[in-house]
Amino acid sequence: MDPDQLRVLLEEVRTGAVDIDGAMLRLRHLPFEDLGFAKVDHHRALRQGMPEVVFAQGKTPDQVVAIASRLQDISQNVLITRVDADSAAAVTRQLPGADYFRLSGAIRLWRDRTVRGKGIVTVVCAGTSDIPVAEEALLTVEVMGNRVDSIYDIGVAGFHRLMHNRDRLLEARVIIVCAGMEGALPSAVGGLVSCPVIAVPTSVGYGASFHGLAALLGMLNSCSSNVTVVNIDNGFGAGFVASLINRP
Amino acid sequence: MDPDQLRVLLEEVRTGAVDIDGAMLRLRHLPFEDLGFAKVDHHRALRQGMPEVVFAQGKTPDQVVAIASRLQDISQNVLITRVDADSAAAVTRQLPGADYFRLSGAIRLWRDRTVRGKGIVTVVCAGTSDIPVAEEALLTVEVMGNRVDSIYDIGVAGFHRLMHNRDRLLEARVIIVCAGMEGALPSAVGGLVSCPVIAVPTSVGYGASFHGLAALLGMLNSCSSNVTVVNIDNGFGAGFVASLINRP
Amino acid sequence: MDPDQLRVLLEEVRTGAVDIDGAMLRLRHLPFEDLGFAKVDHHRALRQGMPEVVFAQGKTPDQVVAIASRLQDISQNVLITRVDADSAAAVTRQLPGADYFRLSGAIRLWRDRTVRGKGIVTVVCAGTSDIPVAEEALLTVEVMGNRVDSIYDIGVAGFHRLMHNRDRLLEARVIIVCAGMEGALPSAVGGLVSCPVIAVPTSVGYGASFHGLAALLGMLNSCSSNVTVVNIDNGFGAGFVASLINRP
Amino acid sequence: MDPDQLRVLLEEVRTGAVDIDGAMLRLRHLPFEDLGFAKVDHHRALRQGMPEVVFAQGKTPDQVVAIASRLQDISQNVLITRVDADSAAAVTRQLPGADYFRLSGAIRLWRDRTVRGKGIVTVVCAGTSDIPVAEEALLTVEVMGNRVDSIYDIGVAGFHRLMHNRDRLLEARVIIVCAGMEGALPSAVGGLVSCPVIAVPTSVGYGASFHGLAALLGMLNSCSSNVTVVNIDNGFGAGFVASLINRP
Amino acid sequence: MDPDQLRVLLEEVRTGAVDIDGAMLRLRHLPFEDLGFAKVDHHRALRQGMPEVVFAQGKTPDQVVAIASRLQDISQNVLITRVDADSAAAVTRQLPGADYFRLSGAIRLWRDRTVRGKGIVTVVCAGTSDIPVAEEALLTVEVMGNRVDSIYDIGVAGFHRLMHNRDRLLEARVIIVCAGMEGALPSAVGGLVSCPVIAVPTSVGYGASFHGLAALLGMLNSCSSNVTVVNIDNGFGAGFVASLINRP
Amino acid sequence: MDPDQLRVLLEEVRTGAVDIDGAMLRLRHLPFEDLGFAKVDHHRALRQGMPEVVFAQGKTPDQVVAIASRLQDISQNVLITRVDADSAAAVTRQLPGADYFRLSGAIRLWRDRTVRGKGIVTVVCAGTSDIPVAEEALLTVEVMGNRVDSIYDIGVAGFHRLMHNRDRLLEARVIIVCAGMEGALPSAVGGLVSCPVIAVPTSVGYGASFHGLAALLGMLNSCSSNVTVVNIDNGFGAGFVASLINRP
Amino acid sequence: MDPDQLRVLLEEVRTGAVDIDGAMLRLRHLPFEDLGFAKVDHHRALRQGMPEVVFAQGKTPDQVVAIASRLQDISQNVLITRVDADSAAAVTRQLPGADYFRLSGAIRLWRDRTVRGKGIVTVVCAGTSDIPVAEEALLTVEVMGNRVDSIYDIGVAGFHRLMHNRDRLLEARVIIVCAGMEGALPSAVGGLVSCPVIAVPTSVGYGASFHGLAALLGMLNSCSSNVTVVNIDNGFGAGFVASLINRP
């Protein structure tokens, strides 16, 4: 959709030849722009009602800076995940107002803080080592306009800890549970609540954890029917889906 | 919680010593009854607002009949999954009004057909061979009180088919996508819509599909951020979570 | 050690040239007898204070009958595991007083019922489908002279069930926990008690359970430090070690 | 359980309203305290009669120091595993009297040296490269109040070495066997003794050892029935369970 | 084939005793020369009509320099793949006119730029992080005498991007598609066109991508029948086969 | 595209408002028809110039018959793969003129025998047990209009056999090589020729062949650069791509 | 090598133009004959001094009979492995004098019983269930002209059994050790002797034996340096190599 097409469409909207819904529908699938190495999709925010997100791993600092600079003109909120410490300096310099979160390696520009979700999204993690993944989820959930709660270091081997937090868990509309090693926490949480639980296996562990495989398989075989799973260490994905579920 | 305890609790409710919310909360976590080989949890329906569900695989026909008979007295709706043809006859004889669905091997007693979900749950499958899994998801979604839509045989190799159904996909509140082989359909669907997509890898395929492993890994690595995943062939789990998401 | 050597040794015991401890030590490592296809170790009972055990899988009915017939002359108690229904008839015909347990496929000749263990060995299983493995463990524990308790169908998704049985669990000297699918129950049980927990992954499940691999990995990564693991479906091994631990 | 609750409970003990056993039982499951990033469970020592243990891998030096400082006030003995050389300096500075063991990366504060176990726990390892894992097991076994023996570098390819140490092995109440590569040593040891053997696969090896997988699978398939298995390189877990078994 | 044999053969050609075709056939299978550590096959260019190619990974800089120096005397075009930055300086110094491509680590000496292919070879990649692999493919395709087109950053989650480029895709004689993570792009492209598609899984991703395994399995199970697959990250192999297909 | 749309389009063609190329392009992506359980894509033949193909595995006989009956009205040539013996009778009864090939389980209706390919497609297999896969490839190649050659039972352990057939291999425009066990034959063939080689790993073998995995990995790592790979046992896929490559 | 070439070669031998050694060398690499589905290599016996061997798995009874009939005219000794019971009747009917060995499924025609090996080949197996694989090895070793010894059911958990047979093991020139489950026996045997040990992992076991994978990995990681490994259940291969080693 080149500029000419866009102008025609907008004039049709103005004249009433195309109504708002129709224009929304046509805009939803079309525009993007070529930066040479990456096609930035300017309307993705419109299409999915979400902030712009960049996955920085495997991109050079220059590429991340170039994409981020462009996105901040288009979107109020920008989230960049998996930024290493070296690149973070360069990137934050280009994004005034953006914060760098060292544990998760995320950079967040959070200018529009409207709450859009109807309930609470609660982020739970099993151990101290799972916090980086939980943080990535939490940052995502917040920047997408949700009220959040977080409960950290609540392992399945200590039921009393879970029980102690039962009431907070019961208040959530969606729960994200991050756990490595055996990955049993989502099942335990899932058995206590009746809302959807998004399980995030983490690569925390050693030996037969096989970099998160044990946790991943455990979660896929969960005996709690309200559990779905995302990729190992994918805190962002869990936060993204939780936000979609929490929409009114 | 034995009967005496239950009577005390209910009297407390009657006298106002315990209010309704308090009683609900205490009931939510306690009662079950011992059949010897399986503890049937009578209040699970109350706890999660869901029909009774039995996973028949690995159970003898006698065990399934015994559990099912008991459950139909407690719950209006009963769903039994993974029943082989031999056992199905015995089971349906005990559950008047129950239907057997040959492809998915599910038995469903559907007496309370109230619609509780606010939107539409759409079930999509990639090929004819994926239909059994899709059927299990569909039966679950229906019996849990949702309006449903289904689109079958819509592979990723033919984009025009996906595009042809884009409008129906855009109307869904949640979409379940069942696919075997390479499992790419959830990503393609996820890229078209902005609602949550639950991906169900199926064991359809041969050779390097490794009984659904290829599809499972593909879905976990989906480039569409609105996708979460359940176990291979787990149509029930996908239907269950979709219903939770679709609650008002 | 041929018969002559044995006679010499026993005479040395009678004359006091060798004391009882010394004779025990020498007998512990030596004797067996050749049946052609299998060397039956007559002194294994003496060596380890245990009944004779035969692993029938992969042996022909004739082989099992031949070994079993011989063993019943040597040992009061005999346990044969993994016997299929066809072979069971032939075998039980040769072992008067032996019982066949259909679920686990075990045959047990239990003539010496002395209790030797000092505490209680408790066998727990997660679901109805795990009962065959739990039964194999239970039969082993009993025939090795232990008081036993068993708690079946107590999944991790329902904490209240675990809590309901907490007191029984706290009374055990050793606990065996059999679970398939995600295999999270041993961690949950392990977190409630301070005795050793032996985890038995079962092949119960489908899809990404990969025939018990998911449960096995989960148990190996247990966050409860009192958990050790045996092979998938190895109820016998768990019962055997539990009996050794329970010795005074 | 906040301080007020604890005071009430203790007064009930004083007045006799609650007896000692009852108070023990209630204390066993409840208290912990919030450090923000990790809930330190002060009563775990009481609950399991064990020293405080911290798994340092994946935690920042600051986190480890904070947890360790707090724990030394609560428990006589503290064991911190998997500490890298850089963090060790900071941590030992905060724990006067603590020793750092370079091979295994463990830090141990061992103030209460009461012997509680009734027998000897013997730690065996196959090769020089397995010593770090054996050391972690040994430190755990000692700090938990056991008499210990250790036999290093005793591979399965040299039977005479095993035989040479048979008498020492026969004196143990529990044996821990650490081995990498093919992991056959636990079976060989298990065949010589009648006590429980805890097998620890190590990641020692190359090529088709696949970081300890070969040893792990070998041990799980051990033909010696008295063998159970813990995670790859999990010397601590083996020492912990051995201590539980060795309790009177 | 030693020099004497070669002289004899060429004289036979001169006298007509052997015609050109016959000589070609005999030369096709024989000659190479010994550098001590690597037998450089001087006639490979003749045998397959291709430039000389060196796979530098696992070779020392000295070895690469020695092979490359020799090859530039024999062949107009030389391609060296997987050269790290350190070695690149040494190698380019020896090959005047050669260019180093940092992203893919390739060095190319491109003196004969004749176009030999009859159609266009199009290189497509899914994300910015896949560009290094795509570049290796592109350099190969060019140096082997093909007209090329390239379309980067065209993920399966945005169908409109694919559709936007449909016309360019339809003009290709062969298409190379590089994609990591779920590896679904080759199927999507394959469904739009009727020419052969060569799929290159890349190691781009994290967690359950398992270093490209997820993408590899997905591509092998592609539902588009016009897809074949090469090794993970093997851009060179894809470019090589694409060139063979594109020959008149 | 419903009938009305089709009529409009064809009238536009008639009036010249749309020229033939334009109509071809629009038709290429749109039409299919709903049989309820499978959307038969009538224009696939047009879109890819290929016969109709049905993958029968996982479909019921009734489903296969229904699809096949419909397709024979639309396409001169029909190929149905993976038909078991039981279903074959029913299917061939509905397709007069169709042949059933027992080894590969393929059914072929071959009415249009025009040769469209410019060169020869040669199918090679390593052992007698690989013939079913080779046959599936051969039937595909023939029905898609190619001249074919086949060389069976030509293992890599006997170089002289390969050499004996070198001349026939050199005449091919594309070669398909089917091999199980170690899967080395494609490399050996690839080293002899300069045309593209499509490698088909077969599930032939036992033990560490892991149902074709060993052959698959071997082929993906081939040291011959002219080799690409398809799924295990996917003779059809190899034949399909070979036909595309062989087009003028 | 067609008949004409063969005649020329033999005449050259007769006239002395080619001596016997030269003719042997040329014959070693060339002749075979086409049966249509399998190229029977008549000179393999000559080339390797071995009997004709047929691997029957995956071949139809007709194919096996056809190959076997032909081979018995060419070779004194024929060995057919992996014949199922149904096919065995047909095959033995065609090979007068051939014996069928039910456990291993081998058929052997053993007419030339010359002893060619200089020492003893000893076949050891760990358990009764490993006997079929050991039998295949034993039949191979015998038919290839070796003196043999066999020691069955000698597990690694009972060292005294191994020690009891030490002298017989020390007499061997080569030892074949077949073992399933953990596969530790080859290491134990290898540590006792100084001759080469060929390890054959068997698929005996369950659960984490993964059909022989555990035994295979264990053997590949053997700490005895005199051990090499063949495929799972490959008794024939072990016997074949043992015979080559035992040649004078």
Place this chain on the structure above:
Amino acid sequence: MDPDQLRVLLEEVRTGAVDIDGAMLRLRHLPFEDLGFAKVDHHRALRQGMPEVVFAQGKTPDQVVAIASRLQDISQNVLITRVDADSAAAVTRQLPGADYFRLSGAIRLWRDRTVRGKGIVTVVCAGTSDIPVAEEALLTVEVMGNRVDSIYDIGVAGFHRLMHNRDRLLEARVIIVCAGMEGALPSAVGGLVSCPVIAVPTSVGYGASFHGLAALLGMLNSCSSNVTVVNIDNGFGAGFVASLINRP
């Protein structure tokens, strides 16, 4: 065996009460000496007629120096494998006359150069990157008293190279073949010769080579019956067994 026992035994030899063979036999299994962290087996040279060998990987420089210093007093020849460059300096300083081989990381003290093997051991490798493994094999074969030949860089994709070296291959008594990637070279060599072939998979490759797994599986499934396999990169093991086979 303590010194007293040794003196008694030697006196028995002197008096003739025990003959030399008997004394050899008794010595073969007993003596070793304790260095604290590693039991150096002084009689291993005697037991297996081999030089002392140390596997340095996973040992500290101090440990390697200590073991090596001791061994050089006992054995004429010492081989230390897998020594990194840092440790090599320290070690060679302690072993005058020892050479360090950088590619393979081996240190060799070769004082007794007697040839003991009866034939030639030939070491073949597929590519330049496989040379380190081949070197380890070569050094082992030499130090164990064999005449050697080596042929490097002889891939399966160029048959003519293999053929060119056929005569040298035919002269070997044993052949060691090192190959990474697809690992097909041992099969090709095995098909040309009738002596035993020891295959060494190397970790050379990328992507789906999975660090040597592809080569390992390929070699285990070799269609050449004269091939056995050792661990990935285990050049030493291959050289060791080859030497045993080559003994008269």
